[in-house]
Amino acid sequence: MAKVQAVDEQCPVELGLNILSGKWKLKILWHLSKGTIRFNExxxxxxxxTTKTLTEQLRELEEQGIILRTVFPEVPPRVEYSLSEIGNTLKPVLGGLCEWGKTYQEYQKQ
Known part of the structure; x- marks a missing residue:
C-alpha cells in the first residue's frame, strides 16, 4: 500500500499536479474561470x-475547496458551480497555460 503524505510535506508542484490531474479538471476550471455555470451548461x-464523470470531477474539486456548489431550492432544482476564493487564484495559471498553448501552436506551424 502506498504511503500517504500530509499536504504540508508534499512537494508543492506534486500537490498542484495531483489536484489538477486528469482529463477533465483543467477544462472544467477553464470554463468556471469565466464565471458561474450551471451543470448542464x-x-x-x-x-x-458523461454525466457520471462530470459529477465525480466536480465533487472532487468541491471536496478540495477549489470550486463552490450552490443549490437553489426550486422545482426542478438548480445547481450552479463557481470558483472558490482559492480556486480564483488559478486564473493566472490557466491564462498562462492558454497563452503557452497559443505560442506552441504557432511554433508547430513553423
Missing part, C-alpha cells in the same frame, strides 16, 4: 464527458 461546453 458545463456539460455542453465539455462535449463528450
Amino acid at each position: 458545463l456539460q455542453r461546453f465539455l462535449g463528450s464527458i
